[in-house]
Amino acid sequence: MTIDVARLRAGTPGTDRVLHLNHAGSSLMAAATLQAIEAQLRREAEGGSMEAGGAVAAQVEQARADIATLLGADPDEIAFTGGVSDGWGRAFAALRLRPGDKVLVGRTEWGGNLACLERAGLVVEAVPADEHGQISLEALARKLDGQVRLVALTWAPANGGLIQPAAAVGRLVRAAGVPYFIDAAQVVGQMPVDVREVGCDVLAAPARKHLRGPRGVGLLYVRRDFADRLDPAFVDTHSAPIGPDGAVLRAGARRLESAESAPALRLGLGVAVRQALDLGLDRIRATIVQRADGLRARLAAVPGVRLQDLGVERSGLVAFTLDGRSGAEVQATLATQGINLGFNGRAYTPLDMDARGLTEVLRASVSYLTTEAELDRFVAALTALGA
Template sequence: MSFSVAGTRQDTPACAEGLIHFNNAGASLMPRPVHKAVLDHLQLECDIGGYEAKAQNDALLERFYDAAARSVGGKRNEIAFIENATRAWDMAFYAFDWQSGDRILTSRADYSSNMISYIQVAKRYGVEIDMAPDDESGQIDVTALENLITDRTRLISLTHIPTNGGLINPVELVGKIARRHGIPYLVDACQSVGQMPIDVEEIGCDMLSTTGRKYIRGPRGTGFLWVRDSWIEKLEPPFLDNHAATWTSVNDIQIRDDAKRFENWECYFAGKIGLGVALDYGLELGVTETWARIQTLSRSLREGLSALPGVTVWDKGERQCGIVTFTKKGVAPQTIQSELAKHKINVSLSSRQLTRDDLVAADVDVTIRASVHYFNTEEELGALIDIVRKTD
């Protein structure tokens, strides 16, 4: 299968119904093969039972690990299926035995759930949070980040693409710093896997989390965690069950030696199959080709919006992705979102709650977030721009 806009739109039923979907950074639209895979497994559970369906579709369930490993350049034993990106990130973060005086090095634009976790361990264990500043372009200042490292820096944790804009943080440069100082490195790739080529070796991270529902175009309630094999046995998951560990004697257990130690015995099996199909679907299209398409569309959308009177585009960074955030002077973002919805155009809103420090500094409460995908068209961009122009 090779990439074509027409082909991917044929695989996306909502496109034929006139829906214009610019909420791919929230939840994208599943292509037909993914939808079918999920429904087929659910039907099998209905027909023969959940345990029996799992046994019959074991090969499809195992296919997920190979697809996930290929999508990030890792190995299948380094992959854990987790119900969402936040819980995948949590399973790595809370696996550290935090001690008073430990320091976490992060950015101003890290996701709210991650920041909440930092603050929780800071309050619970006396951990310190070091927040590296931005450089002139708005991305993380890698020189300043390195200067913040001390002998108590326990973890470098960075969001690759923040939720509130088009910024792509230079995670590869941070990876070189982490390796140079021998500090473990956790990357939140919730918005980047499926959108752009990802290679954990090029990034230089030790842990990476992502979701299924966004640019991968998988089902909701799915995600995965990648952990470098040299780090798996150094991290004890915050909780274990009889899938993650074996009860070896009355008073002892043996934790798995692969990344499945971070999984649960019970999971969304239909979603796991669907996520594997979605990952393979994107890989077969060619991530390099689809990423080029996303960049072209988002660049065109930024240019079109920037040309409108009163409109400000808020995206920062030397490199930008498919997320486009903007406001219009004198018009509430909620009003624009509502007007777009009347014309079957989906966008979302990004508030201070999601990246508080970053948006407070910009003195912005809420922005409109339009996130494009490879199946979107120039005509759809024009429809959004036209409505924004007319809305007051």
């Protein structure tokens, strides 16, 4: 069965206002998601935020259960966070690595994660890429030498359509007994995810990208048997309630949650997750692949456009440069025509950008909401800009 794109666009207020090709940055929320958020904010305004939060506690827990279903996990392995960087950073800090410890990363690791590792004084080694630009499994196997304390992988990078072989990496890392963290910011919501198959200990993702949820909330998976190894950098009455014997960390992923939460955003995330589950991640993935492949084919025919995607399997993020034009200039010009386009500099993926001699890339990221007519309009505008 195919996705009824017309119906979904009719239920998404932004689709008739803008040609949105920045779903990898932040997608367009459905009206139902917006309504869930607004309804909770009104309950807080009219009856008090604490009381309103208590009234929807069961709905928030249902959202947690739906997230677990989305990832192939159990509800006690899911924590709500403020976003992917917040979740990844909380888990990393709780791992309590020491200065000088060795960490392996893929060449396309997210710059924010690299910053965390650098400031902790760790020895960070990038695993070489293979001929396709993805992490070399042979090189990774050689580097897992007994001194490694963490392997971190950004599953799909911010600067191109590459999808890393996360499950194959997981098999090697699990055999070596090393913690395995995945940044799945560009993956969750656009393709099926099974954390058991991937073999990761921690996986973080935001709501705002392909899940089409609100900004400021995210999800964190922590494998049940791994959670006890995490000692949070800070706790509160939710993550470590004080009992007769003192403060005791919660079991499972919730030891990384905060007492200060936004139920409205969590409810919005829950609606977005339920929509993804109802549509089916296989169907979502097939639709996005079709749109992204069509966009790459169109762009390849535009004079001056250089596609910058790597990998064997690719995501809905199409990276390119336009000869003679800066990314900021292209982005700003298209914005005046109602076209949203992403633009990344070196800081987001510094290891890969340096390795490929890139200083910036433009990002046209599609969704299952994207239509063929929109792709034609975008390419026509880009062609005119390069003329």
